[in-house]
Amino acid sequence: MSTDLSILSMALTFFLVANPIGNSPTILALLKNFSFEKQKKIMLRESLISLLIALFFQYFGEAFLNTLHVSRPALTLTGGLVLFNTALHMIFQKPETPNEVENYQEPFIVPIATPLISGAGLMTIIMINAATAQDNLSITLAILTAWVGVTFVLVAAPYIQKILGKRGMAALEQIMAMLLGLMSMDMLIKGTSLFLKTL
Amino acid sequence: MTLFSIAIILFLIMDPFGNISSFLNLMQDIPPKRRRFIVIREMLIALGAMVIFNYLGDILSHLLEISKTSLQLTSGVILFLVAIKILFPSPDSLRANLPRGEPFITPLAIPLVAGPSLLATIMLISQIEPSSLVMLGAILLAWAAAVAIILCGGTLQRVLTTNGLNACERLMGMILIMVAIQRFLEGIQDFVKLQ
Numbered sequence: 001m002s003t004d005l006s007i008l009s010m011a012l013t014f015f016l017v018a019n020p021i022g023n024s025p026t027i028l029a030l031l032k033n034f035s036f037e038k039q040k041k042i043m044l045r046e047s048l049i050s051l052l053i054a055l056f057f058q059y060f061g062e063a064f065l066n067t068l069h070v071s072r073p074a075l076t077l078t079g080g081l082v083l084f085n086t087a088l089h090m091i092f093q094k095p096e097t098p099n100e101v102e103n104y105q106e107p108f109i110v111p112i113a114t115p116l117i118s119g120a121g122l123m124t125i126i127m128i129n130a131a132t133a134q135d136n137l138s139i140t141l142a143i144l145t146a147w148v149g150v151t152f153v154l155v156a157a158p159y160i161q162k163i164l165g166k167r168g169m170a171a172l173e174q175i176m177a178m179l180l181g182l183m184s185m186d187m188l189i190k191g192t193s194l195f196l197k198t199l
Numbered sequence: 200m201t202l203f204s205i206a207i208i209l210f211l212i213m214d215p216f217g218n219i220s221s222f223l224n225l226m227q228d229i230p231p232k233r234r235r236f237i238v239i240r241e242m243l244i245a246l247g248a249m250v251i252f253n254y255l256g257d258i259l260s261h262l263l264e265i266s267k268t269s270l271q272l273t274s275g276v277i278l279f280l281v282a283i284k285i286l287f288p289s290p291d292s293l294r295a296n297l298p299r300g301e302p303f304i305t306p307l308a309i310p311l312v313a314g315p316s317l318l319a320t321i322m323l324i325s326q327i328e329p330s331s332l333v334m335l336g337a338i339l340l341a342w343a344a345a346v347a348i349i350l351c352g353g354t355l356q357r358v359l360t361t362n363g364l365n366a367c368e369r370l371m372g373m374i375l376i377m378v379a380i381q382r383f384l385e386g387i388q389d390f391v392k393l394q
């Protein structure tokens with residue numbers, strides 16, 4: 001009984017850290033050039049990829065980071081820098097000519113699956129949970145449970161676009177880019193302060 | 200740094216998964232038997248360039264006496280920029296405008312495999328790493344892995360599809376950016392300790 005509860009509470013933590021509800025407007029803004037069906041497909045795919053990344057970090061995260069000599073502050077700073085770059089692209093995008101829209105690069109893995117959903121925060125929490133005694137199976141179950149919710153929220157997100165319309169989406173994109181900029185700066189500051197403590 | 204970690208860095212900068220598509224595109228009109236020969240020839244040229252720059256790095260380090268800290272910071276910045284290019288590809292990149300005809304040295308060997316960033320990184324790391332044997336080993340290891348991947352390029356593309364190859368490239372870009380930031384942080388750590 002108690003293990004069921006701990007799985008659920010872990011799943012809830014993972015769900016909150018992956019933050020699909022907060023992230024989906026941002027992701028939607030990134031995908032505004034795609035048709036509704038395509039958006040749903042991309043959401044599903046990115047959600048599955050982020051699940052794979054989360055599972056990878058549960059089992060191999062510690063070994064992986066040790067082999068590459070990557071420290072925790074570097075992990076956090078990576079997330080911050082990549083997201084900050086994305087935010088800059090969103091805010092200062094060049095006006096697109098019709099020709100360019102067609103071969104518009106579809107966002108793939110970066111920045112949606114990682115570092116937006118499976119970011120440094122999630123990786124760290126999963127690795128800490130994996131390191132502190134819990135048996136691996138229950139953590140995997142918790143991740144899978146969390147991802148049922150994450151996938152549901154992400155796939156449902158394109159419906160927001162139907163409500164907001166084209167202009168609403170343009171406004172949403174600017175606002176979300178600002179928020180993304182703030183989020184990434186927060187990660188950068190966290191990473192820097194972690195790093196300063198190691199000096 | 201260990202042989203293994205240097206090899207990983209070099210392998211990631213060579214970006215074999217990203218280069219598969221350029222190799223396949225360039226050699227569409229060439230008969231399959233000749234393709235293998237061309238791949239090996241181009242990769243050998245790239246290897247030659249890497250080894251030359253490895254020794255150039257050794258010589259330069261004696262001449263210029265640049266501190267280890269600045270080498271580490273520089274290699275961090277260069278790796279970071281390479282990774283950003285992999286993660287956020289721009290439409291006017293080198294890879295989007297490939298010339299036609301049978302490739303010789305350019306563009307496959309240099310700059311697609313052994314690009315300026317790879318050669319600069321080799322020069323920087325060879326100055327940090329005291330043993331040239333380790334350095335050569337790392338170059339050979341990374342190069343062999345890249346050759347294996349590019350030789351299997353056609354099969355890999357069939358199995359993984361273009362999207363799968365893209366996925367591999369993106370994930371490697373993420374790893375590269377982590378390594379870059381780690382190197383940069385180590386540079387700062389060294390700098391602070393020197394003060």
